[in-house]
Amino acid sequence: MGAWNVDLQVWLKPSVFDPQGHAVEQALLSLGHEGVGHVRIGKAMMLCVTAESAAAVEEKVRAMCETVLSNPVMETYEIVRIEPAEAAAKAGESR
Amino acid sequence: MGAWNVDLQVWLKPSVFDPQGHAVEQALLSLGHEGVGHVRIGKAMMLCVTAESAAAVEEKVRAMCETVLSNPVMETYEIVRIEPAEAAAKAGESR
Numbered sequence: 001m002g003a004w005n006v007d008l009q010v011w012l013k014p015s016v017f018d019p020q021g022h023a024v025e026q027a028l029l030s031l032g033h034e035g036v037g038h039v040r041i042g043k044a045m046m047l048c049v050t051a052e053s054a055a056a057v058e059e060k061v062r063a064m065c066e067t068v069l070s071n072p073v074m075e076t077y078e079i080v081r082i083e084p085a086e087a088a089a090k091a092g093e094s095r
Numbered sequence: 096m097g098a099w100n101v102d103l104q105v106w107l108k109p110s111v112f113d114p115q116g117h118a119v120e121q122a123l124l125s126l127g128h129e130g131v132g133h134v135r136i137g138k139a140m141m142l143c144v145t146a147e148s149a150a151a152v153e154e155k156v157r158a159m160c161e162t163v164l165s166n167p168v169m170e171t172y173e174i175v176r177i178e179p180a181e182a183a184a185k186a187g188e189s190r
Contacts, residue, residue, distance in 0.1 A: 060130070
């Protein structure tokens with residue numbers, strides 16, 4: 001059994017209006033930041049999962065995403081990275 | 096002037112307790128997802144910025160991050176990707 005670092009993102013589906021993104025876009029424009037648009041805001045998640053292999057980690061994380069971490073009706077999720085925690089620690093990455 | 100797609104992430108500093116991450120971790124464990132820990136939740140953002148060059152985009156985005164998109168006292172930000180919007184469109188990525 002090993003420890004794995006997982007990075008994933010959860011986004012509203014493109015067809016769903018993003019009120020938070022819209023509000024931030026308006027704030028940026030009203031504060032003088034020009035030339036910015038299409039602002040969308042999602043959730044970035046880091047977690048540590050113990051499992052036998054990267055495939056086992058992916059399976060576990062998909063189950064978490066589909067039941068707890070995202071709402072399949074309105075959101076999509078993307079597993080961005082699965083990496084042995086040891087490798088990340090060596091690369092000086094702190095969690 | 097060109098359109099650029101920017102992906103960035105905003106995280107609470109590691110020294111700051113993450114109540115949302117903690118709550119999600121407890122929910123995962125109580126719903127039977129074993130072997131998961133160190134859950135931290137941040138914001139993932141996509142935006143479209145018009146500027147002359149990638150360097151100009153980075154400068155604009157840093158200014159946005161330091162004034163609107165993150166709270167420098169408690170959060171850190173990371174510009175994950177700056178890419179010409181055209182290239183992304185060709186690669187079939189929709190925003």
